[in-house]
Amino acid sequence: MPPPFKQLSTWQETAKQMRDHRDSTLAALESPIPGLPVQLPLNVTHLAKEILTEEEIKLTESLPETLMAELATGALTSTKVTKAFLRRAALAQKLTNCVTELLPERALKRAAELDTYFAQNKKPIGSLHGLPISVKEHIGMKDLDLNAGFVSWVGNTAKADAVILQILWSAGAVFYVRTTQPQSLMHLETSSNLYGETVNPYNTKLTSGGSSGGEGALLGFNGSCLGIGTDIGGSIRSPAANNGVYGLRPTSFRLPNAGCLATMLYEEHVIPVIGPLSTSLEGIRLFTKTIIDAQPWLKQANLLPLPWKEGDLREKDASGKTTLRVGVMWDDEIVKPHPPVLRALKKVVDKLKEIEGVELIDWKPYKHDLAWEIIASLYFADGALEDKVAIAASGEPYRPLTNFIINDNPYVKELTITELWAWTAKRDKYREEYMNLWNSTANDGKRPIDVILCPVGPGAAPPLNCAHYWAYTSQWNLLDYPALVFPVTQVDPLIDLKEERYQPRNEKDAYNYELYERERYRDAPVSLQLVGRRFDDEKIIQVLDFIQQHVKLPFQK
Amino acid sequence: MPPPFKQLSTWQETAKQMRDHRDSTLAALESPIPGLPVQLPLNVTHLAKEILTEEEIKLTESLPETLMAELATGALTSTKVTKAFLRRAALAQKLTNCVTELLPERALKRAAELDTYFAQNKKPIGSLHGLPISVKEHIGMKDLDLNAGFVSWVGNTAKADAVILQILWSAGAVFYVRTTQPQSLMHLETSSNLYGETVNPYNTKLTSGGSSGGEGALLGFNGSCLGIGTDIGGSIRSPAANNGVYGLRPTSFRLPNAGCLATMLYEEHVIPVIGPLSTSLEGIRLFTKTIIDAQPWLKQANLLPLPWKEGDLREKDASGKTTLRVGVMWDDEIVKPHPPVLRALKKVVDKLKEIEGVELIDWKPYKHDLAWEIIASLYFADGALEDKVAIAASGEPYRPLTNFIINDNPYVKELTITELWAWTAKRDKYREEYMNLWNSTANDGKRPIDVILCPVGPGAAPPLNCAHYWAYTSQWNLLDYPALVFPVTQVDPLIDLKEERYQPRNEKDAYNYELYERERYRDAPVSLQLVGRRFDDEKIIQVLDFIQQHVKLPFQK
Structure with a gap:
């Protein structure tokens, strides 16, 4: 359980409380990231090599489909993969300010359970067995703070995991880090009074984009290979684009967004959607297919019962030729x-x-x-x-x-x-x-x-x-x-x-x-x-x- | 072309103009319905036998699937079927007040075209070849008045056929009658200042239901075997139920309702739907399948690309048994x-x-x-x-x-x-x-x-x-x-x-x-x-x- 956050006498104190908590979760790693030099290059993407182990680098720079394949055969343990991503996410935080909290205790407990499951059953628990997935903060996670980037909403605790997290959990995901978002969630950048600005790992004078900018910077730095964002005007695509990763804004009412906190939750004039960011296209595909295969329309009433479509979806010409x-x-x-x-x-x-x-x-x-x-x-x-x-x-x-x-x-x-x-x-x-x-x-x-x-x-x-x-x-x-x-x-x-x-x-x-x-x-x-x-x-x-x-x-x- | 309706100096005159027009369309039949006795039984469903020919009765009391089968093989001409339904609809009007206008000229022209098509091609033009279909008034029909039951909206002329009519037309339908609806479209009855009250052919002291009550009474009297209504609170189902016919309120965004006139057209809090009433379940099925097979989502942007589902849709038990x-x-x-x-x-x-x-x-x-x-x-x-x-x-x-x-x-x-x-x-x-x-x-x-x-x-x-x-x-x-x-x-x-x-x-x-x-x-x-x-x-x-x-x-x- 996290410390019980609350509203303090000034907004600055409330915000500091959240940053202190975030820092404490970085410090709680088995092997915390050491202090970094004050002077850093604008492009910090190369710094991982100087701080992480070779194995951590190899694991975190693997494509999600490679990790999934190895986790599914037992060639890799979830614990090993999760630890590597926790450390790289911690480093990403120090370089780009993209994290609201690491979840080492929860994540490693979950990873150990999955490893035990695999050892006992000789098979993965689901299609995402053991894979670490990063999550934008306003997607509710049971018993954790849920503030959507507003200082005044600090102290609100999620009563349940968001529907999408429940489905991913059943498929074997490990949630290990929560990421930043801007005040109001309505920026194509990521700047809040809780955490300040999230910057771009390729050039820290530039924005990581937003509103899923914590995800963007984290994935751009390989601190995650698969993450969850939301999009009502570009909030998955701007950070994906700005950080050189893949991002999908799905059609509305296909993926479950219930359990996300935001203002104007029940407007239906422009539908906000939830979707993946990934370091690979296959990561995007597997994420989306996993969720749709779980029939999310039986878990969230406004979703459409559209099964995942397979086969060549391009139609044929009058001449019978597919182009x-x-x-x-x-x-x-x-x-x-x-x-x-x-x-x-x-x-x-x-x-x-x-x-x-x-x-x-x-x-x-x-x-x-x-x-x-x-x-x-x-x-x-x-x-x-x-x-x-x-x-x-x-x-x-x-x-x-x-x-x-x-x-x-x-x-x-x-x-x-x-x-x-x-x-x-x-x-x-x-x-x-x-x-x-x-x-x-x-x-x-x-x-x-x-x-x-x-x-x-x-x-x-x-x-x-x-x-x-x-x-x-x-x-x-x-x-x-x-x-x-x-x-x-x-x-x-x-x-x-x-x-x-x-x-x-x-x-x-x-x-x-x-x-x-x-x-x-x-x-x-x-x-x-x-x-x-x-x-x-x-x-x-x-x-x-x-x-x-x-x-x-x-x-x- | 109909007479150019317009707003007259009082609402009563405007309304009378519409009723006079309606009466003129009944009078324009090749063989108009004769005057009826003033004293009629409460249940008027048996009167058809006294006024229509045996053949008209046989045709209009046939199930839509029977008519479709015979139209599709050329055993029946559309002209013959359409004439029978025009006469029975005229009689239904005299008994229940369910019609806003008959369309003998349009319908018989269309029927003749279809008959010519069949004669030349030895095959039907589409799945509804030659079938007469009745239409609730507020579903726009090109060049005809479109008032949705408000006196003040008389004089508004539809610029195009509603999308659903375009699709049914392509499938071979013949539109031959337009039917009444209540003021505001928000009654489970059918009562307006344009046409008065539509009553129930089984008991004329009872309502035909609404808001698609013109359809209900018409179908209840076999003046139509397949009609189109709309439903935001029961407006297809109440008239279907009240008149002993079938009616489907489909899930929203499956059938195209663009081109219908009503107040509050762009609210999206409770979605109005369009759907069929029919004297048979097979009529309901064929209507709905015909429209969905035409991929209406490429004609109306808010529809869902959900193909018609075939096969046994009940799932199996854990034991493999379908119940x-x-x-x-x-x-x-x-x-x-x-x-x-x-x-x-x-x-x-x-x-x-x-x-x-x-x-x-x-x-x-x-x-x-x-x-x-x-x-x-x-x-x-x-x-x-x-x-x-x-x-x-x-x-x-x-x-x-x-x-x-x-x-x-x-x-x-x-x-x-x-x-x-x-x-x-x-x-x-x-x-x-x-x-x-x-x-x-x-x-x-x-x-x-x-x-x-x-x-x-x-x-x-x-x-x-x-x-x-x-x-x-x-x-x-x-x-x-x-x-x-x-x-x-x-x-x-x-x-x-x-x-x-x-x-x-x-x-x-x-x-x-x-x-x-x-x-x-x-x-x-x-x-x-x-x-x-x-x-x-x-x-x-x-x-x-x-x-x-x-x-x-x-x-x-």
Whole structure:
């Protein structure tokens, strides 16, 4: 049992209590991480080699499918794997500030149980037998604090594990670390008054992204190979992209999100989803399949009874030939992506052109500015009242990006029911139009496109407090399309030159253009996004797998 | 093209214009229905024999599957079938007031086209080739008036066919009649200032039910064998039950409802659904399967890509044996059903007990009063503002049941967004609890129950303006469970004696108890309801088919 957290007389004391607790969980490791030098390079990803053992490095840099295979045959014990990840997570915390607490006692007890089970039964307990999984803090874990990033919510204890954790537990998972999230959960970064800022292990002046930014930084540093995040506007995909790992925003009502704490839990205008981040595509697939195979719709009433789809999900042409039709969206025509993003996209497109049976079509964005207006108006239909109350209750200050999205956001307004319906009407009309556009790619006897390939954001991970532009990710939340992020390359100052004499299209474009300086973004991972139609979750995983069989990703520098 | 309807100087004139138009469409038949005697029996179902030809009677009393089979082989022409249904619908109008307009010109043109197609191609155009289908008025039909029962909305012309009509059209349907609905669409009866009251062909002092009450009366009189209604609280099931036909409220987001006109179109707190009424279970099945096979999710963005499920949908026991487990709910413990309903339920249960492999379990209702409180609070989250505006705009008076559900309903209140979310939270909690209850029927190594068998209402069709109690149907709207209504028997004053010395449980129960007088309900059809879990639409159809293979329904008097 953790210490009983409580509200202290100032928000600063309450927050310090949480950081002290976090530090104590790092100190409780069998072999704690030693003090680090004050001066560190901006890219800290190489430091693991100097501090961890060779075996720890080998284990934590293994792909999740490799670990699962070895755990399933008994070639590895869960205890050994869990210990390695605990140490690497502790180091990730010291370098990027991504952890709210380690769970060495719980995790090692669980790992030992699983090892005993294996020894006695000569078989794994489930498909994730013994695998350590990291968890974003606001996903409730029985008997642990559950504050969702608000100081005033410290002291709230989860009564039960979130449904998704119950399922993963049954499949043999080991939960060993909880990760940071921003105040309000509505940043594409991770900055709170409880824990401060989570930074990017590839360049610590840049953000890890958010709101699942603790997961992002942890996975980017190989402190986890499989983690759980949530996404209502990009919160799985931004951190996955910023840290060079995979991340899936599934279609809504497929994976169970009951037991997560947040404001506005019962709004149904824009559905928040839960999903995986992983160091491999196979990790994403196994995670998602494991949960859907467990029939989560019998555990959470609003989920859909859609079994996991197998087989080649691409349809056949009139001629009987299966092809992959990819719509390529280079730019949303509002904010132009930075040079490294366009380079990554061009490189992937060039490779795709070489693959037999792949057809590329230009996908013209359709009113993505209107899409943002709609989703932004629906996000805080209560005028952000719940958030304001949760922040005011402790007296904690607004973090810069909370101000940006709540106080400086022209679309935040308490709606009447009539106004709410007017916005849902616009949303539904927009969804119809986008569906029709997608349908319209079926011509000349061809099927519609299978997927859209596009940027994840208008650049790689931005400097802290600058992630202002959501629309490359929130677009797909509004449409409720599944979207899968994957690593492609890293920013290379030698080749990713700033476009000179660019005339920004508008204020947002100018802001984004100004942000880019090639040295500033050095080493930042560059990722892309593959988008499917509603409920094509399996299909986009399958398509990316097909692409990766032909194109070695990420590209080496 | 119809005459261009418009708003006239008084609501009475506008309404008269619509009735005159309706009458003109009846008069336009090749062989119009002659004048009827002023004095008619209460039960008018037998009058068809006196007015229609033998062939018309034979055709209109054929089951839809029989007609489809003969249309598909060319044994019948669509023109012949359509003409018969046009005449019988005209007669139904004269007897029950269930029609807003006949469409002889459109329908016979369409039928002729289909007959030509068949003659040329020697095959049907689709699974519904040539079958006449009736349509509730608020389901938009291109170039025709679309008023949803409000006088002030007369003059609004549908720009396109509703999505469901487009799909049925492609499958070969013939739309030949549009049917009545109540003011506001929120009655379990059918009473408007445009057309007055629609009555029950089995007993014209009783209601046809609603809001799809035009469909109900029309089908009850065999003026249609397959029709389309909509349901947010019982609006398909009440008229199906009251008129002794089948009706399905599907799970939401399976069948396309885009193109229907109503107030509060973009609320998403309680989802309105569209579905079939039919004189046979096979009609229900073929209708639903035809639409789902057409992949409606590519035509309406919020639908789910759930293909039609085939095969035996009941799961096997641990022992490998397939059984049917039926939960029987006798009473919701708030309002006790009238004697004929309990007799019907007992008779079906007694028959089920005799079937090998059927297991019956008592299903105890779980807080159905709370369920009503929640759904009633969510129905008019805008305080019924849209309805009030639509009514006030023409000056038409409130119909008695509009007053009942809007002005006298303690749960109608304009909600703030925060209050709305509080209600959706209660709704979701209730859904979780009901799901868990259903899960809990799995015990002793058995599976959970397959279905719940229960009343459709607290009695057979009530006298006009008395359908106050929705909770036997709205219960399943709140839970979004599919529910299928089927005919069992008719009220028989000789055996359905009123319970003497009954002590009503509460005010609603007293109201319902007082309503019942056995002579008053003479001949009224008595139906029951089979309820499944979310998305078990195919399963409940399959289960009822299984039951009907063993139990001859409806029971003969």
